[in-house]
Amino acid sequence: IQGTGIQGTGIQGTGIQGTGIQGTGIQGTGIQETSTQGTGIQGIGIQGTATQGSSLGDVIDCAGAMVLFNSENIHRTVLNQFHGISAEHYGWISDIRTTNNAEQLQTRLNRDSQLADFVRTIMQAPAAGSQAPPPSPPPPPPLPQQRPTHHQETQFEAKLQELQQVLQQQFCISQYNNTDIRIRRDQVLADSFRVLMRHTTHTLTTQKCKVQWVGEEGMDCGGLTREFFFKLSRQLFNPHYGLFQYSAHGSYTVQISPFSSQIDDALQWFKFAGRVIAYAIVQGQLLDVFFARHFYKALLKKPFALSDIEAVDISFYNSLLYIQDNDPEPLQLTFSIEEEVFGDIIETDLRKNGSKIAVTQGNKSEYIKLLLEWRLTKGVKSQMEALVTGLTELVPLRFLSKFDAQEVEWVIAGTPEINVDDWRKHTEYTGGFNEHHNVILWFWEVVDSYTNEQKLRLLQFVTGTSSVPFEGFKALRGNGTLQRFQLQMTGSPDMLPVAHTCFNRLDFPCYTSKEQLREKLTTAFEESEFFAMS
Numbered sequence: 001i002q003g004t005g006i007q008g009t010g011i012q013g014t015g016i017q018g019t020g021i022q023g024t025g026i027q028g029t030g031i032q033e034t035s036t037q038g039t040g041i042q043g044i045g046i047q048g049t050a051t052q053g054s055s056l057g058d059v060i061d062c063a064g065a066m067v068l069f070n071s072e073n074i075h076r077t078v079l080n081q082f083h084g085i086s087a088e089h090y091g092w093i094s095d096i097r098t099t100n101n102a103e104q105l106q107t108r109l110n111r112d113s114q115l116a117d118f119v120r121t122i123m124q125a126p127a128a129g130s131q132a133p134p135p136s137p138p139p140p141p142p143l144p145q146q147r148p149t150h151h152q153e154t155q156f157e158a159k160l161q162e163l164q165q166v167l168q169q170q171f172c173i174s175q176y177n178n179t180d181i182r183i184r185r186d187q188v189l190a191d192s193f194r195v196l197m198r199h200t201t202h203t204l205t206t207q208k209c210k211v212q213w214v215g216e217e218g219m220d221c222g223g224l225t226r227e228f229f230f231k232l233s234r235q236l237f238n239p240h241y242g243l244f245q246y247s248a249h250g251s252y253t254v255q256i257s258p259f260s261s262q263i264d265d266a267l268q269w270f271k272f273a274g275r276v277i278a279y280a281i282v283q284g285q286l287l288d289v290f291f292a293r294h295f296y297k298a299l300l301k302k303p304f305a306l307s308d309i310e311a312v313d314i315s316f317y318n319s320l321l322y323i324q325d326n327d328p329e330p331l332q333l334t335f336s337i338e339e340e341v342f343g344d345i346i347e348t349d350l351r352k353n354g355s356k357i358a359v360t361q362g363n364k365s366e367y368i369k370l371l372l373e374w375r376l377t378k379g380v381k382s383q384m385e386a387l388v389t390g391l392t393e394l395v396p397l398r399f400l401s402k403f404d405a406q407e408v409e410w411v412i413a414g415t416p417e418i419n420v421d422d423w424r425k426h427t428e429y430t431g432g433f434n435e436h437h438n439v440i441l442w443f444w445e446v447v448d449s450y451t452n453e454q455k456l457r458l459l460q461f462v463t464g465t466s467s468v469p470f471e472g473f474k475a476l477r478g479n480g481t482l483q484r485f486q487l488q489m490t491g492s493p494d495m496l497p498v499a500h501t502c503f504n505r506l507d508f509p510c511y512t513s514k515e516q517l518r519e520k521l522t523t524a525f526e527e528s529e530f531f532a533m534s
Contacts, residue, residue: 167282171206173283179204179210210225211224222478223478223501229285229287236273256387257380260380276390278394289413291412296406300404304372328359329360334354337371337374350370350374411470414469414470418452420444422473426485427485428485443521462501485506489508492509493510
């Protein structure tokens with residue numbers, strides 16, 4: 001982040017570049033106007049006043065914590081609003097160390113310590129001019145779920161089949177009456193909002209989705225629809241646009257951003273988000289998004305558990321765990337919470353007259369429950385209600401009532417795991433290929449050597465989506481029915497592989513070596529906009 005509103009270079013390196021914050025997400029270069037006066041962050045990211053004045057007590061609300069600083073002395077301090085970006089990813093920031101009154105930087109944790117490590121790292125960074133080792137690259141994000149047991153798989157598959165039968169009986173989706181959706185590739189969000197919010201519930205739940213990308217030829221036999229839901233979900237739920245944020249550092253699960261309330265027509269956008277989730281369920285499509293566990297519970301209107309906060313805020317979790325395991329009376333807590341908002345202390349009762357009720361060994365369970373609910377719903381209640389409204393207009397919650405939070409994730413997004421053995425087992429061969437052909441053996445050796453990200457990109461290139469149905473590759477769909485992954489021999493060795501997303505088919509020739517196959521295949525899915533066909 002450079003230039004306007006922040007003197008000098010505030011943050012450099014891998015922290016915020018590329019897909020992080022650019023363009024539509026936050027207007028212009030990422031931050032406009034002045035950071036300490038006027039509008040802090042404009043556009044979809046954050047609106048309104050970030051900090052005003054120039055005395056100790058100026059406040060930036062960042063990731064749920066409060067940072068107080070003297071803006072007369074600290075000119076180049078930039079703290080980002082998004083979860084998942086920590087100080088070590090920004091590069092060494094020494095500006096705070098070189099200010100006259102750096103000790104005036106202090107944190108107000110307010111039982112919400114997402115920013116503590118960030119501030120501590122900045123304060124301990126080497127001063128300007130000193131040598132510092134380069135920051136380590138961030139570790140790859142962990143997969144958001146563990147593989148279920150065989151018993152869980154069997155139970156879920158039975159529930160999923162029942163849901164599909166209920167949807168078919170309730171809506172009787174016609175294979176002959178279509179909802180035509182025309183989308184411009186550079187306006188996926190705007191066009192999708194206009195189309196899906198315009199159509200009636202009856203239309204969306206009784207007609208088959210047919211997608212046409214404006215300016216492109218092609219008949220949608222399933223591949224274009226899968227690509228549409230993939231691209232739409234990638235943008236709609238991306239923290240880049242401000243409606244959602246990463247639930248914690250090191251995780252790519254997302255949750256509703258409390259800052260989203262500042263977006264114009266925010267509730268309409270969340271209603272649209274709920275409608276997108278429901279429309280994907282009705283159309284039998286998967287979305288490219290994984291939410292934090294408490295999001296699914298809020299969606300299902302099920303109570304939170306203490307474990308739900310562990311992946312979101314480990315310090316908050318440890319505090320509640322301490323209260324659960326110890327006598328809270330020495331802490332002199334009450335059923336209220338204090339927050340500092342723009343220099344003012346705001347006290348919120350967790351229950352009626354909560355500030356006058358002491359937390360004791362006898363009522364601490366209620367206190368933990370109320371505090372947990374406050375922390376997980378703070379600033380997002382109206383957004384969640386709008387999202388649930390959008391969803392239930394198409395899919396009543398009673399249809400999902402048999403699923404738990406983990407299972408609803410599988411319904412919405414499938415699984416991010418790529419099991420190459422399962423993929424290979426459920427692949428068909430045509431045009432002269434068979435499972436023992438040398439080129440096919442090379443193909444699976446190359447695929448097996450890819451990273452999980454490369455496997456996902458290859459799958460998206462061929463099928464239109466990077467999501468795998470929970471049941472595995474045997475449940476891949478195409479052309480309106482079950483359609484297994486296919487490999488077909490065609491063309492000369494100088495050709496690149498070509499994908500037919502409607503049929504989950506990859507066409508490629510008999511390459512002369514495994515190295516040539518690797519080069520051609522990797523080039524094809526890396527440049528998928530040019531070589532994929534519907």
